[in-house]
Amino acid sequence: MIQYDVAIIGAGPAGMTAAIYAARANLNVLLLDKLAPGGQIVNTFEIQNYTGLGTINGAELAIKMFEHTQELEVAFDYGTVIDIQAEGNLKKLICEEGHSYEAKAVIIATGTKPRTLGVPGEDKFTGTSISWCAICDGAQYRDKKVIVTGGGNCAVEEAIYLAGLAEEVTIVTLFNLTADPVACSKLRAMSNVRIYEFYDILEFLGEDKFDGLRAKSTVTSEEITVHADGAFEYIGLEPKAEAFRGLGILNEQGYIETDSYMATKASGIYSAGDITSKHMRQVITACSDGAIAAQTVAKYIENLH
Structure with a gap:
């Protein structure tokens, strides 16, 4: 089994940005998602407030972000993580599909899913x-x-x-x-x-x-x-965090609590993007979270040696 420095769960803007920054910090990175890279932006016709791009189709932006990760040779795989187990300084990611991965640190960037009305019909x-x-x-x-x-x-x-x-x-x-x-x-x-x-x-x-x-x-x-x-x-979103409830890092609303360095209460586990408890959920803030999380992970791994 390949042992990664950091495994990033979720290939939306937060996860892909984290992958880019982690790769540039010379970390061995795994980017995981159960679907195609992009997260929620794949379903967005136009994004009009991403700095420097004016108006861009969401899927087009997602492709550009993923291509950037591949230019840095970030490993990408499909997988639905259902559990994270701590084994000393290693984290074992268990996937629904039957495979597992090991990493020294984990960044959770699984984002959110649309909320439903729950009415008849x-x-x-x-x-x-x-x-x-x-x-x-x-x-x-x-x-x-x-x-x-x-x-x-x-x-x-x-x-x-x-x-x-x-x-x-x-x-x-x-x-x-x-x-x-x-x-x-x-x-x-x-x-x-x-x-x-x-x-x-x-x-x-x-x-x-x-x-x-x-x-x-x-x-x-x-x-x-x-x-x-x-x-x-389009009545709001809810966090995709059920797989991480056992880690004791969720708040009452089901979002992941982090400090300003994107660290959770669980050692070696970080979070970024819409899955975190935050005031504003936008593409640009997700990217910011991802960059911060990756830099924090790089320092964490350096201190493990």
Whole structure:
């Protein structure tokens, strides 16, 4: 079994940046992910606030980041880590697929996953008419009607993208639009967009075929029915950290607690990106976390010798 200096779990922006900085510190690096590199940005049509790039497609940025890791000969493998076991100064990563890896240090950068509404009809249409990725599934709704749930940055940005394809886009959000003001203004100016703010979604409708949703105003108690051919949910994220619960490094919300050096309470285990307990979750802050974690790991490994 190859023994690595550092194993990085998660190949999103945080994990890939950590891999780049660790490789440049002359560490033997393993980058692991159960899916293709990129994390959440692969599903983002446009990223408009990554310094120096203006507007860039999320998948394109992911490819550029991964190519950078490969220029530095970072080892990449597919694997779903289900446990981390400490064996002296080594950490053993156990994967669902049956294989395992050893490393002196671990950086957890598994990120988050979309939160679901948990209302009637959601399970029934998940994967067919309800999606969490407009860039993946938006094309099938060309000249049709779609619903977007949520009012944050992801919801507004993806609604703008969908409005360029669909006949009509309806946003239904429990609060008001909280996204970047420029994006909100752009969305509100689109003629084929309707917005229902302060509405609680009660259920998704349809028997054999998706037919929309029913919602209730939290201000007036008015109920509305919105008919559509599909829906996209953007109501927030939750951490992908269940595999690490036994390490005692999670807070009550399930995020990993770190210090300013991205170190957890567990010796030799660090974290970076959206999986950590933090105020702002953006591509640029994930990259910053990854750089810090890698530099901290380099010093940790140096002190092991």
